Amino acid sequence: MALYPYMDINLHASDTHYAFLSPSNPHAPTLLVERPSGDLRLSESKISGAKRISSISGILGIIKLRLDKYIIVITKSIPVGKLRGSVIYKIISTDVLPLHERPLHDSDEDTYLSVLRGTLKHSPMYFSYNLDLTNAFQRQSRVDPSQPLWQRADERFFWNRFISSDLTDIRNGKDGAGGFRLALGPQPGIDPFILPVMSGTMSIAKTSVKGNPVTFALMTRKNRHRTGTRFFSRGMDEYGHVSNFNETEQVIVLNDDASGPTSGFGSTNGAASPTSGGRDVQIFSYIQTRGSVPAFWNELNNLKYTPTLQIRGVESAVPAAKLHFHEQIETYGDNYMINLVNQKGRENRVKEAYETVVRSLLTSQNDTDSKAANTKSPDTIKVIEAPAVQQEFDKLHYVYFDFHHETSKFRWHRAQLLLDELAEPLHRQAYFHGIYSASSTPAASTAKAANASARIDIRSTQKSVVRTNCMDCLDRTNVIQSMLGRQAITRQLVDAGVLRRGESPFEDQKFEHLFRNVWADNADTVSKSYSGTGALKTDFTRTGQRTRQGALQDGYNSVTRYLLNNFRDGPRQDGYDLFCGAFIPDESASPGSLVFVDRRPLVVQAIPYILAACLFFLLVANMTAQLPDSGLWGVRFGMLISTAVGGWCIVFMAGHGTLYINWPKLKTPTWAQEGYNDGMSRAERDPVVGGIVARERGKHAVNLGGMEEGKKRVE
DSSP states (O other): OOOSOOSOEEEEEOSSEEEEEOTTOTTSOEEEEETTTOOEEEEOSOOOSOEEEEEESEEEEEEEOSSOEEEEEEEEEEEEEEETTEEEEEEEEEEEEESSSSOOOOHHHHHHHHHHHHHHHHSOEEEESSSOTTSOHHHHTTSOTTSOHHHHSOTTTOTTTTTTHHHHHHHTTOBOTTSOOBOSSOOGGGGGGOOOOEEEEEEEEEEEETTEEEEEEEEEEEOSTTOOOTTTSOSBOTTSOBTTOEEEEEEEEESOTTOBSOOSOOSTTSBOOOOSTTOOEEEEEEEEEEOOOSSSEEEEOOSSSSOEEEEOOTGGGHHHHHHHHHHHHHHHSEEEEEEOSOSSTTHHHHHHHHHHHHHHHSSSOEEEEEOOTTOOOTTSEEEEEOSSOOSGGGGEEEEEEOHHHHTTTTOGGGGHHHHHHTHHHHHHHOOEEEEEOGGGSTTSOHHHHHTGGGGEEEEEOOOEEEEEEOSSSSHHHHHHHHHHHHHHHHHHHHHTTSSOTTOOGGGSHHHHHHHHHHHHHHHHHHHHHHHSSOOSSHHHHHHSSOOHHHHHHHHHHHHHHHHHHHHTHHHHHHHHHHHHTSOBOOTTOOGGGOSSOOOSOHHHHHHHHHHHHHHHHHHHHHHSOOOTTSOOHHHHHHHHHHHHHHHHHHHHHHHTGGGGSOOOSSSOOHHHHHHHHHHHHHHHTOTTTHHHHHHHHHHSOOOOOGGGGSBOOOO
């Protein structure tokens, strides 16, 4: 039984089927996908009548849209580094193959394909043929190594899990969705065609500390549940999934010459054997998480720079919070939940909601306000935790820190106050330390790999996790996480004997530069996935100090975020919902029920264009030279009319901003539909265009609840 995916797959195509086979495994079966039915089967016989199209890196999955099914294949990938001898690849390009020979088209199908391709293009995705990237090293040490790679994967970070479901269903002997034939029992021959992919960040660098060679790696895994964009995915759902949940793992590898940047390929499995001169390979790993505040809350876009904050039923969020924290405690142990939102202004409502949820979960609680030296803040740090562990949720420790207030006026050194408060819990938390013998690397043979767990000497494990959040879980969170990573790596290298007690790896300027830039790049990638721009405050992460140039860059990024979040994020959210299975197109929908058609009244749609015409006329009138004997009254009258009409357009759009947001069309949130309908009702009462809006609205039912066109898949 093959444990690892094929690293070389040839794709053949004919009018009747697609065929996938591994040329380096001539005795392995061929995977056939019948056209246009989509039936899956394995064939032991030689294929005929099919023409070889290309060699691919793997099959990402199969997805059903409204009119057709599509196979998504990885056409190009590049190696980014090696860990424990296993090559890790980044996906560069993909292709979407229709099952019908002559692709079927309509407006919705083309839009589905467009948003899907956008997600594939802009989501950073990584994979390895023999190393489970979805699991941290500590979890890897506990899984059964005799299982196929995809069955070991952590389903939270198995990014292509939904679109792999047709393959996994038929492998497990289930009746595949969408017309796939009923498999005659389990089909283990499918295993090598299932490739688990991780979305997030991955950086691997070969470096040295005090002359000792080490491999430094940083990876962030993006959760596939409740994934989305900044203002369209906030808080928590009823299943306990929170928005923008990411797991970040910082790794140090000692005595492993096969780790680091790639310089070629080793075995046929895509891994190089360690050449550590007989020394044991040591892995040091430290995990952190981030995720939105676990309450029912959102921010309603309305064209204002600051959206309207809405918090819905704090007490009703407790059952979902229990689901969320049960999973977190079961996976990571004690949770130290750092909350960095502001304690004044609009963000205070989110802070209070979080604290109410935490108090509801604890048996009893001690509230502690800690004052730091040389500060006027009455409650620099606030801790809510149970005095003793009497039940599962007493393992939650809430720690509040007003980040913006404490670090204002470029006082960034004051962020250290938070780490000082957590000194004792962080010491007890420890980290994962495993020693691997050379024969236990994933590059070993199947027989050796089956016994790999016996050759892992676990010296220590991480017993808790720090879960950090701010409003977006981006900028403030990045600063604190990099500081925690800095503290963890110093402790690990001292314990490993690389450094003497009191020494720091950051005395080496080369390592300091590497560490800062890797963490800053990680912050930028996580931020782009959620907000559309790079992270704010990365000048502090890169240089160790806040600069005015960095503040200007933050201003630019903030304005860009405003434009993207209001006018571009709808299709991005649709792409996430489609790829991750939150929305499934309804193939029985009639042509008249197209999802992506703009059904707003024409006069509402026209107002931005009228405003643009007015501004254009004013610009031309002001820039055009006038002849001495020409009359000006006509131009001035036109400018007056344009100013009046343009001003009215601005007032109308500002007062009915929800009508001009590019909302998600597939799974529009309920609060967004309510905000849109409220804006439309107010537009009907407008003294200028209200009558026209009312008549047009009566003719066309606005389609924002696209999820009525599909169904939600609950796995």
